[in-house]
Amino acid sequence: MEIKKSKKSKKMGTATIVVAVVVVVGLLIGAAAPHAGATVTAAASVNVHPATQVVTAGSPFTINVTVENIAEMGADQVTLHFDPNTMSVSQVTEGDFLKSAGVTVGSNITNNSEGYVTFFYSLRTEGATVSGSGTLATIYFDTSASATGLFNLELSDVLVATGTGELIPVNLFNGSVNLIPFTVTLTSPETGTFASTSVNVNFALQPEWTVLDWAAYSLDGGTNVTITGNTTINSLSPGEHYLVVYAQDNNGNTAASNTVNFTIHPADITGDGQVNVFDLQQLAWAFNTQPASPNWNDAADLNRDEIINIFDLQILAWNVGNNYV
Numbered sequence: 665m666e667i668k669k670s671k672k673s674k675k676m677g678t679a680t681i682v683v684a685v686v687v688v689v690g691l692l693i694g695a696a697a698p699h700a701g702a703t704v705t706a707a708a709s710v711n712v713h714p715a716t717q718v719v720t721a722g723s724p725f726t727i728n729v730t731v732e733n734i735a736e737m738g739a740d741q742v743t744l745h746f747d748p749n750t751m752s753v754s755q756v757t758e759g760d761f762l763k764s765a766g767v768t769v770g771s772n773i774t775n776n777s778e779g780y781v782t783f784f785y786s787l788r789t790e791g792a793t794v795s796g797s798g799t800l801a802t803i804y805f806d807t808s809a810s811a812t813g814l815f816n817l818e819l820s821d822v823l824v825a826t827g828t829g830e831l832i833p834v835n836l837f838n839g840s841v842n843l844i845p846f847t848v849t850l851t852s853p854e855t856g857t858f859a860s861t862s863v864n865v866n867f868a869l870q871p872e873w874t875v876l877d878w879a880a881y882s883l884d885g886g887t888n889v890t891i892t893g894n895t896t897i898n899s900l901s902p903g904e905h906y907l908v909v910y911a912q913d914n915n916g917n918t919a920a921s922n923t924v925n926f927t928i929h930p931a932d933i934t935g936d937g938q939v940n941v942f943d944l945q946q947l948a949w950a951f952n953t954q955p956a957s958p959n960w961n962d963a964a965d966l967n968r969d970e971i972i973n974i975f976d977l978q979i980l981a982w983n984v985g986n987n988y989v
């Protein structure tokens with residue numbers, strides 16, 4: 665409204681119009697200020713990217729130190745602090761942002777005992793600059809397998825210069841890394857007593873995205889049997905057993921599962937310690953069924969092949985008269 669009026673009023677002086685525009689802009693900024701994210705122009709910043717990530721303890725990870733919304737940058741210097749008891753820097757490489765304007769000179773200083781890395785790069789040609797957003801450096805970390813938790817990656821002593829050697833103010837955005845342990849958990853068999861002479865060996869991995877290089881189970885403390893995933897152990901002897909699964913991920917981290925103790929009472933479908941006609945009845949009622957069937961009886965699948973048929977009947981026949989009590 666005021667601007668339209670001032671356009672119509674040819675008598676209004678230039679100074680008055682400038683003042684009016686300044687007042688209107690001032691009001692707009694004042695009105696916008698309390699609303700987060702409503703900034704008129706984005707401020708220049710130096711950032712740890714990604715701001716946070718989840719990493720298996722013992723595995724390497726990388727972060728980029730990025731710059732955003734920078735105008736006419738000619739050089740940068742950044743120090744990044746980390747927990748030296750948990751992680752160490754293996755390599756620092758310059759990003760492609762500053763280089764995009766020509767040859768750069770610079771290097772980095774890594775101090776893994778005190779837990780910091782400093783890098784510094786400058787365009788070779790005085791007056792050469794880059795503007796916009798990009799990566800200043802990529803930092804490669806190794807981590808300790810025994811350390812887990814959330815660890816800060818903190819920027820300090822950040823200097824960003826123009827092409828003529830003046831300081832450019834920037835906001836700093838730190839990052840963190842969440843180190844979680846590599847674990848293997850046996851989900852089958854569960855602790856208990858089973859009529860089956862086979863058990864399904866099922867295990868779950870954390871983190872879920874873990875890629876295994878190797879896995880094996882050990883039954884009753886015996887030799888490791890290499891497996892490629894969930895499996896079945898057949899022809900178990902009557903009595904008590906225990907089972908552990910070992911695994912190694914593609915970063916060389918190893919883990920042992922919980923130990924599961926279980927007991928095999930072959931063909932004792934009813935669970936009363938005896939193998940007799942009552943077990944035969946259970947098997948007969950579920951005969952020729954599969955798990956989706958309403959008559960399915962999981963305990964009667966004596967060989968764990970998900971069908972109840974003569975092979976289960978055979979196991980029962982071989983064990984009739986057994987008394988496990």
Ligand SMILES: [Ca+2]
Nearest residue numbers: 965967969971
């Ligand atoms: Ca079966």
